[in-house]
Amino acid sequence: MANSPEHTPLINLRGYYAGFMSRLLAFIVDVLFLTIVFLFIGWFVSITLALLQNLSILGVDFDNLPYVTKIISVISDPYFISVFIFSIIFIYYTFFTIFSGHTPGKALMGLRVISTKGKRISFGRSTLRFIAYIPTLLSLGIGFFWLIIDDQRQAWHDTLAGTFVVYTWEARPDENFLKNITTDLHD
Amino acid sequence: MNNKENKKIHNQDLSTSVSYRRETGGFKSLSRFLIGTIGLGLEEFSERLDKWEQRSNEFDITSSSEIINYQDQPDKTINSSSLYMESIKSDSLRENLRFALIGLLIDSQDRIEATSRIMQPIGSTLYRITRPIINTVSRIPVIAPIRKGYSSLVERGEDEFNRLILLGRIEYQKSHQIAEIAIDDTFEETVDYLATNQEIQELIQSQSVGFAGEVVEEIRERAVSTDNFIDSTVRSFLKRKPRSEIPTPQFDIESTKSV
Numbered sequence: 001m002a003n004s005p006e007h008t009p010l011i012n013l014r015g016y017y018a019g020f021m022s023r024l025l026a027f028i029v030d031v032l033f034l035t036i037v038f039l040f041i042g043w044f045v046s047i048t049l050a051l052l053q054n055l056s057i058l059g060v061d062f063d064n065l066p067y068v069t070k071i072i073s074v075i076s077d078p079y080f081i082s083v084f085i086f087s088i089i090f091i092y093y094t095f096f097t098i099f100s101g102h103t104p105g106k107a108l109m110g111l112r113v114i115s116t117k118g119k120r121i122s123f124g125r126s127t128l129r130f131i132a133y134i135p136t137l138l139s140l141g142i143g144f145f146w147l148i149i150d151d152q153r154q155a156w157h158d159t160l161a162g163t164f165v166v167y168t169w170e171a172r173p174d175e176n177f178l179k180n181i182t183t184d185l186h187d
Numbered sequence: 188m189n190n191k192e193n194k195k196i197h198n199q200d201l202s203t204s205v206s207y208r209r210e211t212g213g214f215k216s217l218s219r220f221l222i223g224t225i226g227l228g229l230e231e232f233s234e235r236l237d238k239w240e241q242r243s244n245e246f247d248i249t250s251s252s253e254i255i256n257y258q259d260q261p262d263k264t265i266n267s268s269s270l271y272m273e274s275i276k277s278d279s280l281r282e283n284l285r286f287a288l289i290g291l292l293i294d295s296q297d298r299i300e301a302t303s304r305i306m307q308p309i310g311s312t313l314y315r316i317t318r319p320i321i322n323t324v325s326r327i328p329v330i331a332p333i334r335k336g337y338s339s340l341v342e343r344g345e346d347e348f349n350r351l352i353l354l355g356r357i358e359y360q361k362s363h364q365i366a367e368i369a370i371d372d373t374f375e376e377t378v379d380y381l382a383t384n385q386e387i388q389e390l391i392q393s394q395s396v397g398f399a400g401e402v403v404e405e406i407r408e409r410a411v412s413t414d415n416f417i418d419s420t421v422r423s424f425l426k427r428k429p430r431s432e433i434p435t436p437q438f439d440i441e442s443t444k445s446v
Contacts, residue, residue: 019415021414
């Protein structure tokens with residue numbers, strides 16, 4: 001059978017559309033990275049608030065300090081927290097994608113986001129791609145899985161933003177690993 | 188002034204006389220260093236030896252004490268050591284001689300310990316019996332000069348002995364300190380050398396970077412394999428054209444290394 005799972009017709013995949021697993025791993029790395037960033041920010045904010053509370057115990061009256069109570073009430077507001085988290089994620093994705101063509105997770109997996117013409121994507125396209133994540137997520141992941149059946153391996157947000165994700169390294173499949181997978185599944 | 192106070196003052200005098208002698212010199216420092224390292228080494232070795240002994244006791248081997256019991260009560264321990272008795276018969280004379288010598292070495296230590304345990308009460312009993320006789324004899328006026336001479340000799344000997352003990356104690360502490368300082372300094376210098384040496388740093392860096400690079404490359408290769416596997420499985424299931432028939436895009440993609 002020409003198209004059976006045992007066949008790996010593509011040997012050097014540099015510049016080829018990146019597959020589902022590579023992109024999923026890159027996504028997981030990005031999520032981990034962002035989690036660490038948020039944990040650090042959360043820790044910093046809680047330490048600052050604790051210090052301010054200690055100061056109030058020591059007799060410093062916050063009501064007389066300008067804006068302090070207002071700032072505390074604003075940063076404790078769930079709406080503000082949601083906007084803040086969303087902004088950080090947006091900056092993370094767009095900043096890295098515009099300036100280097102990949103987020104840290106994609107860089108680790110040797111992937112790059114390019115326009116359909118093969119160029120580095122602009123701020124507008126990057127923002128569009130980020131917003132296009134929303135319908136992809138709302139589709140319960142169907143938008144992500146779509147790249148498995150798509151000829152250019154485009155997820156919905158790629159199609160909407162007009163982007164491709166390609167391998168930037170001499171991507172070679174691990175033949176032994178592939179054999180093990182197929183043998184395990186056939187057994 | 189009672190005896191205890193006298194002794195205290197005497198020890199202080201010794202201490203000052205001993206500390207006065209603690210001058211430094213090449214040979215003395217070397218001696219102290221050697222004593223300290225040997226002392227430290229022996230302490231470490233004896234600690235480890237105890238641990239090894241405890242660990243070896245965890246194995247189910249007939250202990251030497253059982254063999255000694257076997258001599259006294261053959262009926263009780265004959266079963267546990269019968270295996271050894273069989274091997275005694277089967278081994279060559281040379282082998283048996285070797286084991287006999289090892290046995291003799293261990294056995295003689297046990298016997299010396301056992302003998303000293305017996306001799307201790309005998310010695311104290313003898314002292315108890317002979318003490319009144321010696322006291323009576325020593326009070327005879329004729330032998331008073333001998334007694335005095337003997338007492339002063341004993342006193343001088345005791346003084347010298349105490350002085351040596353104190354000197355040994357102080358010198359041992361000093362040696363210990365020297366050895367510890369020497370080990371710490373050597374360790375620190377080695378670490379400093381390793382930390383500052385450019386070649387070693389480059390070597391460590393290249394090793395770790397190389398290792399990280401290999402791990403990342405392995406993950407990437409496996410991910411690509413899984414990409415292809417999922418792709419070909421799904422495409423064959425949906426009867427779509429194989430991936431090999433889809434042309435590679437002609438983009439000029441700048442290459443990136445794994446790490």
